[in-house]
Amino acid sequence: MLIPILLVIASGMAHAVWSLFTKRSLNKSVFLWMIMMMCTILLLPNLIIELWQNPLPLGAYGLLLLSAILQSVYSWLLSQTYELGDLSQIYPIMRGTSTLLVPIIGVLFLHESLSIYGWIGVLCMLSGFIMLSGLGSRRTQSGTQWQTLKPFVMALCVGLCTTSYVFVDKLNLQNISPLALLEITNIGFVAGLTPLVIRSKAVRREWQVNRSTILLGAVLNPGSYLLFLFAMQQAQMAHISPLREIGTVFATFLGIFILKEQQGLKRIICSIVILCGILLIGMWG
Numbered sequence: 623m624l625i626p627i628l629l630v631i632a633s634g635m636a637h638a639v640w641s642l643f644t645k646r647s648l649n650k651s652v653f654l655w656m657i658m659m660m661c662t663i664l665l666l667p668n669l670i671i672e673l674w675q676n677p678l679p680l681g682a683y684g685l686l687l688l689s690a691i692l693q694s695v696y697s698w699l700l701s702q703t704y705e706l707g708d709l710s711q712i713y714p715i716m717r718g719t720s721t722l723l724v725p726i727i728g729v730l731f732l733h734e735s736l737s738i739y740g741w742i743g744v745l746c747m748l749s750g751f752i753m754l755s756g757l758g759s760r761r762t763q764s765g766t767q768w769q770t771l772k773p774f775v776m777a778l779c780v781g782l783c784t785t786s787y788v789f790v791d792k793l794n795l796q797n798i799s800p801l802a803l804l805e806i807t808n809i810g811f812v813a814g815l816t817p818l819v820i821r822s823k824a825v826r827r828e829w830q831v832n833r834s835t836i837l838l839g840a841v842l843n844p845g846s847y848l849l850f851l852f853a854m855q856q857a858q859m860a861h862i863s864p865l866r867e868i869g870t871v872f873a874t875f876l877g878i879f880i881l882k883e884q885q886g887l888k889r890i891i892c893s894i895v896i897l898c899g900i901l902l903i904g905m906w907g
Contacts, residue, residue: 635872639872643835650701657843658811661844662805690807700780708773711889713893714897715781718747722744744899875890
């Protein structure tokens with residue numbers, strides 16, 4: 623069990639690192655577009671061959687289109703959120719919202735239930751979110767409430783979009799391979815950022831300044847997911863999936879110690895509380 627645990631922790635770290643690169647980039651939209659475009663080009667032949675050899679029913683193509691649209695919205699929200707908020711504030715919210723929403727949706731609409739540990743986990747996550755939102759701070763009380771809350775709201779929207787495409791992609795996996803589905807989501811992601819990239823006219827400058835981190839991000843982005851897939855081959859998903867969210871703590875430390883973001887102790891505590899909530903819901907909820 624040690625090897626899959628180490629793989630999952632490495633996966634979370636890789637995700638946090640490429641998120642750090644994005645936050646440090648000159649233009650977030652351009653940077654995300656460039657690291658995703660490389661993987662998109664490489665996987666395109668595999669998608670074409672699979673769909674050519676195994677045509678899908680019309681409804682399946684509709685679901686794939688919905689997945690691509692959700693990814694387009696997600697990529698736009700993600701780039702804007704990285705522009706607005708600190709990594710140590712927005713990352714735990716973006717990563718944790720899906721884990722928070724799925725059990726709540728299950729209880730409210732699918733007649734499922736949560737254990738006492740699950741409800742404690744929900745309370746932990748809600749507490750961490752409220753602390754990270756800045757509600758009740760001096761800034762929110764001095765007439766700049768929306769500017770303070772905007773990164774928090776955008777991060778919640780990213781998490782909501784993630785929750786939506788996870789449900790859709792779970793259905794898509796009944797009709798298409800994971801690698802082909804990854805390419806569909808990549809195409810949607812790139813398409814959502816393309817208008818921003820064209821308007822910015824900043825591709826050349828971003829490449830000149832951040833060539834090395836773009837290339838490394840292009841490896842870490844899909845590599846993070848591949849490490850998780852290797853881990854799932856050796857252990858049950860329910861046991862290891864929540865551990866991947868240890869990236870929330872990694873990202874918080876990176877934001878505070880590398881990017882020199884403020885409210886360090888408070889945000890470290892919040893990220894740990896949110897991670898505890900994720901683990902409680904994922905493992906014992």
